[in-house]
Amino acid sequence: MKENDTFVLSKSVEGVVIGEHKAVTLPAGTPVTVVLVLGDLTSPSAYEVEAFLAEKNAYALATVEAHDENNKPVSPVG
Numbered sequence: 001m002k003e004n005d006t007f008v009l010s011k012s013v014e015g016v017v018i019g020e021h022k023a024v025t026l027p028a029g030t031p032v033t034v035v036l037v038l039g040d041l042t043s044p045s046a047y048e049v050e051a052f053l054a055e056k057n058a059y060a061l062a063t064v065e066a067h068d069e070n071n072k073p074v075s076p077v078g
Contacts, residue, residue, distance in 0.1 A: 001047060001066075015051065015062030024060050026051050035061070046064045 032049035039045035044066040
């Protein structure tokens with residue numbers, strides 16, 4: 001995956017609400033967007049992802065391990 005790719009989380013991950021510094025759990029099935037590829041671009045170690053939290057009208061950031069092959073790409077919106 002590369003920056004701006006979107007996928008659905010295959011398992012819950014801990015994140016932080018942007019601007020609030022509050023911990024939040026992003027459940028499996030949450031659509032996320034890659035905002036940063038960590039490590040070597042040809043063999044990344046992890047991805048920093050962003051998710052919109054509709055119930056909070058806010059965004060959260062989380063780190064997802066790159067080797068989780070169960071994450072499912074989603075079609076672009078629009």
